[in-house]
Amino acid sequence: MRPLRRLLDKVGPHFEKGGRFESYQALYEMVDTLFYSPSDVSRHAPHVRDAIDLKRVMGLVVIGVLPCAVVAMWNTGYQANLAIEALGLSAPADWRGALMEALAIGHDPNSIVGATFHGMLYFAPIYLVTLLAGGVWEILFAGIRNHEINEGFFVTSILYALTLPATTPLWQVALGISFGVVMAKEVFGGTGKNFMNPALVGRAFLYFAYPIEMSGEAVWTPPIDVVTGATPLAIGAERGVAGILEQGVTWMDAFLGPIQGSIGETSALACLIGGALIVYTGVASWRIIAGVMLGLVTTTVLFNVIGSDTNPMFAMPWYWHLVLGGFAFGMIFMATDPVTACVTNPGRWIFGFLVGLITVVIRVVNIAFPEGIMLAILFANIFAPTIDHFVMRANISRRLRRNV
Numbered sequence: 001m002r003p004l005r006r007l008l009d010k011v012g013p014h015f016e017k018g019g020r021f022e023s024y025q026a027l028y029e030m031v032d033t034l035f036y037s038p039s040d041v042s043r044h045a046p047h048v049r050d051a052i053d054l055k056r057v058m059g060l061v062v063i064g065v066l067p068c069a070v071v072a073m074w075n076t077g078y079q080a081n082l083a084i085e086a087l088g089l090s091a092p093a094d095w096r097g098a099l100m101e102a103l104a105i106g107h108d109p110n111s112i113v114g115a116t117f118h119g120m121l122y123f124a125p126i127y128l129v130t131l132l133a134g135g136v137w138e139i140l141f142a143g144i145r146n147h148e149i150n151e152g153f154f155v156t157s158i159l160y161a162l163t164l165p166a167t168t169p170l171w172q173v174a175l176g177i178s179f180g181v182v183m184a185k186e187v188f189g190g191t192g193k194n195f196m197n198p199a200l201v202g203r204a205f206l207y208f209a210y211p212i213e214m215s216g217e218a219v220w221t222p223p224i225d226v227v228t229g230a231t232p233l234a235i236g237a238e239r240g241v242a243g244i245l246e247q248g249v250t251w252m253d254a255f256l257g258p259i260q261g262s263i264g265e266t267s268a269l270a271c272l273i274g275g276a277l278i279v280y281t282g283v284a285s286w287r288i289i290a291g292v293m294l295g296l297v298t299t300t301v302l303f304n305v306i307g308s309d310t311n312p313m314f315a316m317p318w319y320w321h322l323v324l325g326g327f328a329f330g331m332i333f334m335a336t337d338p339v340t341a342c343v344t345n346p347g348r349w350i351f352g353f354l355v356g357l358i359t360v361v362i363r364v365v366n367i368a369f370p371e372g373i374m375l376a377i378l379f380a381n382i383f384a385p386t387i388d389h390f391v392m393r394a395n396i397s398r399r400l401r402r403n404v
Contacts, residue, residue, distance in 0.1 A: 058151035060283050064274035065158055065264075065333060069123070070116070071257045072264035076166045077118030079260065081109035096121040122166040123263060126173050130157045133174035134181045141186045152191045156181070159333055160199035162264025163326065163374075164206070165214065172210055176202040196381045197340050200374055207374075231260045233325040237363070237370035240312025241320055254323035265326035275332035284336035287345055291352020292331045296321055298353075299360040313364040321360060330373035331355070340381040344391040351387055354380045 084092065084107045096118065100107065105114050138153050160177055180202025185194040207214045232254055235243045244254075253259055257267025265271075278284040300318035308314035321327060335341060335355050342351040355376045362372035369375075 057283055058155050060278055060281050061155045061333070062158060064278040064283075065155075065162070067270035067273045068162055068264040068267065068329065068333075069158065071267040071270040072162055073119035073123050074112065074116045075119065075257050075259075075266055076122050076263055077115035077120070078109050078258060080118055080122075080166075081107045081111075081115055085109055119166070123161070125170060126164060126166075126168060126263070127158065127161040129170045129173045130161045130177045134160075134177040137178060137181045137186065141190060145190065147190060153181070156185075156199045160202050162329070163199065163203045163262050166263050168206070168213060172206055172213060176206040178202075179205045192339055195340060195385065196378055197334055197337050200334055200378055204374055204378060231325070233261075233363075233370050236316060236320070236324060237313055237367050241316055243312070244320075251320065251323060254320070262326060265329040268323040268328035271328035271332045278332075278336070283338075284332070285338075285341070285348050287348040288336050288341055288352040288355075289331055291349045291354075292335055292356040292359075293322075293352075294349075295353035295356020295358075296327070296360055297356075299357045303360065303364050311364065311367070313367070313370075316364075321363065325363075325371045325373065327359060327373050330359075330377055334373075334377050335380070340384060342384045342388050342391075344388050347384070347387045347391045350391075351380055351384055354383065354387075 080092075084090075090101075090107075097107075099121065100114075100118060105111075105117055107118065108114050134153055134157055142148065157177065160180065161173075164173065164176075180198040180200075183205075184196045184198040184201035185191070188194050232244045232247070232249045235247055235249075239246070249259055254266075255268045257270060259266050275284065275289065279286045279289065297318045300316070300321055303314045304317070306314060335352065342348045355373070358376035358379055359372040362375060363370055366372075
């Protein structure tokens with residue numbers, strides 16, 4: 001990044017002549033902070049915690065989500081190559097097919113390299129458009145407010161991209177991240193002041209604004225439009241676990257990830273691997289994750305006991321809920337967002353339990369929307385400040401009683 005610094009040094013005098021030195025200084029500090037570790041990292045008292053800075057925190061989250069991204073690219077290409085093989089095609093009639101033919105990679109679904117490369121050709125454009133569109137808004141608002149651009153958007157961008165179907169039109173990708181960044185983050189003051197997760201808000205906006213491209217059975221298998229395949233969760237909503245097994249999908253399949261679904265949410269194993277890293281490093285709160293699991297298990301067992309003759313979701317065990325849809329991804333990477341979740345330890349348990357409870361209620365009761373985890377987290381985000389408020393009030397009251 002030294003050439004970028006030299007370029008800024010050259011254009012600096014022009015900013016000064018135009019009376020815009022403050023704008024130049026903000027731009028220089030933005031580049032310096034974004035690509036380099038700041039020189040004022042806290043390393044000793046009076047700071048309470050440790051020497052970690054925002055760059056390292058966000059870097060650890062990105063590293064944690066990498067297993068999901070790798071499995072996402074492989075599974076996207078694997079599903080596409082399976083469809084190509086089933087239809088007896090040599091290659092899809094688009095630039096991806098032409099590029100793979102030119103590189104002699106082929107479309108063998110059993111080839112890990114071929115499937116991963118094919119999936120990368122779908123994931124990379126989505127992620128690059130997310131970075132470009134969202135980055136424009138980040139730079140614009142940072143310039144207006146004379147704020148630094150931090151690494152938080154890199155986390156938002158990759159999480160948002162991984163929640164989308166691989167067939168999402170790129171203009172919708174740009175629209176969704178723009179809505180999430182502007183309406184869920186920047187209008188409230190920027191980084192650290194948003195009360196809802198921007199990645200989830202952008203995803204929810206696309207789901208309700210463009211349900212045809214975000215749901216159904218024809219959006220999960222690129223690039224063959226005639227191939228349809230419902231996600232195991234959607235099959236479970238209609239026919240229960242027996243219906244999922246009839247489609248040849250086992251619990252282990254759902255755990256490992258070679259199933260239909262959003263790009264990065266199909267592998268519970270990849271989510272748990274990344275989750276172990278961010279929990280071990282203290283970036284994510286294990287209490288929130290444990291609370292979500294407790295809410296999931298408790299509510300699921302309650303529905304299992306109640307039972308239903310018409311709704312097969314009442315009988316679905318908790319361990320199937322764990323591996324279906326985006327539950328594991330949302331629990332690990334979305335619910336643990338330190339900005340939008342509770343900050344008190346008791347509040348984190350309550351917050352997590354609320355997410356798990358609402359997820360199961362939506363999945364079981366509302367057949368038309370079998371996912372649940374996205375709306376559950378957004379709903380819990382709204383109540384997180386209130387939960388923390390009552391936890392702190394209870395703490396204060398308890399201490400006052402002890403001193404009476």
